[in-house]
Amino acid sequence: MSISSTGAGSSGPHSKMVCDMEDHGIHGEMKNDALSVASTALEANQEEKDISRHIKSFFDQKYGPTWHCIVGSDFRAFVTYESKHFIFFYIGKTAICLYKT
Numbered sequence: 001m002s003i004s005s006t007g008a009g010s011s012g013p014h015s016k017m018v019c020d021m022e023d024h025g026i027h028g029e030m031k032n033d034a035l036s037v038a039s040t041a042l043e044a045n046q047e048e049k050d051i052s053r054h055i056k057s058f059f060d061q062k063y064g065p066t067w068h069c070i071v072g073s074d075f076r077a078f079v080t081y082e083s084k085h086f087i088f089f090y091i092g093k094t095a096i097c098l099y100k101t
Contacts, residue, residue: 021089024081030063034087038096048072048094055098063100070097 023031037058041051052069059067070077073093079086085100 021087023089024086025084026087027084030059030085031087033058033062034089034096034098035091038089038091042091042094051094051096055096059098059100067098067100071095 021031026034034055037055038051041054046054048071052071055071056067056069059069068079072095075095075097077097079097079099079101081099081101087099088095088097090096
């Protein structure tokens with residue numbers, strides 16, 4: 001699945017957001033929240049550790065603990081997660097892996 005959007009009048013590395021996603025059954029509201037929260041964090045030009053902390057905190061608060069978030073341009077992961085609580089996506093060249101245990 002791919003989603004593209006361009007911010008009006010914006011420029012910079014994230015002005016055109018392209019998202020490729022693997023969602024493993026995560027429901028629509030969680031999926032939309034993941035994209036929205038990640039996009040906001042990326043647009044703020046935060047470091048990867050700050051982006052992951054922001055996303056994890058949002059999901060822990062809204063959907064209950066315990067969420068984990070990995071952000072970067074080059075990483076490998078092998079994780080165990082609750083059914084229907086895993087999403088992996090790219091925004092631009094930044095990969096985001098979010099899951100609940």
